[in-house]
Amino acid sequence: MPDYTAEDVLRKCDELNVRFVHLQFSDILGVTKNVAIPVDQVEKALDGQLLFDGSSIHGFVRIEESDMLLKADPATFAVFPWKANDKGGSTARLICDVLNPDGTPFDGCPRTCLKRVLAEASEMGYTMYAGPEAEFFLFHLDEDGRPTTRTHDQGSYFDLSPVDLGEAARRDMVLALEEMGFEVEASHHEVAPGQHEIDFMYADALKTADNIATFRLVVRTIAMRHNFHATFMPKP
Template identity: 45%
Template sequence: MDRQAEHVLRTISERDIRFIRLWFTDVLGVLKSVAIAPAELEGAFAEGIGFDGSAIEGLARVSESDMLARPDPTTFQLLPWTGEAPGTARMFCDIHTPDGEPAASDPRYVLRRALAKADEAGFTFFTHPEIEFYLFEPRADSSEPLVPVDQAGYFDHVARSKGQDFRRTTIAMLEDVGIPVEFSHHEAGPGQNEIDLRYADALTTSDNIMTFRTVVKQVSLEQGFAATFMPKPMSGRPGSGMHTHLSLFEGETNAFHDPGGRYQLSATARSFVAGLLHHSSEICAVTNQFVNSYKRLWGGAEAPNYRCWGHNNRSALVRIPMYKPDKARSARVEYRGIDSAANPYLAYALILRAGLKGIEEGYELPEEAEDNVWELTDGERRALGIEPLPGSLEQAADAMADSELVADTLGEHVFAHVLANKRQEWRDYRAQVTAYELAQIDVI
């Protein structure tokens, strides 16, 4: 047993921890949890905890359903909302097959494989997500209208506001579980908030996002609100994205920085961005995985929907933030397409592999979009070579189906399951008769 596992066992004994929750996600990014007693943990570290993988979305077929959840001791944290004594802790798990091999269907393993590709090329992949979400007053049932907890706007400071109190409590709880927060503020929509997590390696970031969502839901329940990460919960209002700042490091050196390059971007960074743009439609069914995601992308309110890049251009899919001349480590790119409901493990794996493909193949970065892309005509965008992202989940699934990069990154099992799930979601959605259509019943 390694030192980290020994430290966990010692802490559990010293802190009177009676319950250990083992966390992992299904293919869609839904958090799963099983609680074990402290006496079972040493065996879990050594052999894993058995469960029925076929009961978890996308994890295993019925004919090969036995799976093992093996806790990662480096992710051990106490859960502050469960009370001090007796305590409850959690660890994220890696999923294994009965013969001890990593399960190819485990989203965490999909990201580990992508990170290994980066490591082979000498890179470490860092991410910094800006996570948006809405807070609503509770509803008795889904037929009631959504009522935001406030009518504030971007960066508004409202004395004794519900959102401000909510963010303060949430941030304190995130820090209690070891997740550092960089910024927080009210977003543009009524009841919409944003909390930005500090830079970390992509695996840590993905674990942190899953914990973040749990904390937000927990605090919202405690304060009598309903929190949602749905990309577009209200028409005519801004959607919730998860703009993510990205960088590659070679040891302690930022591989995206070149003091002599345009915007201080290195050739590596330019090829990485070119890879993101080239493959952005192919990865869309994962970075924007729901029918509702495309109402955010194509519903206005500054959501990116065209494949282009720009310096401080918020209409671009990839933005190059303002560089701080005295901080070479801060050189980075921002991918603005991903939404808050994505499975972070799969989304970051694909974003990384798309960028690495650009580096490996020496993709040329197209010309920068200097204008507001949304204000250009279709003809002007075509003349500039600016192509749209998929306009629906159906189009995104079609783009994904033809992608060798997505198939290779996700692996055969996950690729097939995600594609089948997205096609089924589109069929289910297309069969619905919506409130919009019913409103026309007396006209037609």
């Protein structure tokens, strides 16, 4: 992904006809949350001036301390491929740090915690890189669109179609990831029935953490479009 500046983001929003931007952040359990804003509010988000209610997020603050701020990181700007030019406009996302009302970093923000540890490592002369091996399972949905306990196939390691029934979904996941700036190295069926793996290029720890959050969103979204439910549980 390019290292966009705030000015780059504003220009790209105009060039790509972005109408809405999802401001994403994580709770202390690693669950991705978001606030969707019209594009004319993006500059405020980039300046760290966008308020949200933190009292409803696990591990954040109490109701009487609910006002918190989101500060968008311009380097994380990307357009959702499945929402490009949707109804006359595109939808983008920015990953955010959570701030206290006075603009100081919020200690409970996982991204801020990682930044703090990386800064400590840097002072010791270290730079941390991470390369995940991202795996997931695909399950069938029932007639009401709810996940079942039936895996979508009975394939095994490195199987291919017609045994690997997730090939088309996995292909669309890879294409979406590439459109969002990922360098995908490989994808294949894993050992267990319904289990898949998509490998992408390693990066510094902060970028990899952002990439994992993006990866999970992309996989779940594309799986749903193929009438599957994706889970990242190790042994569901």
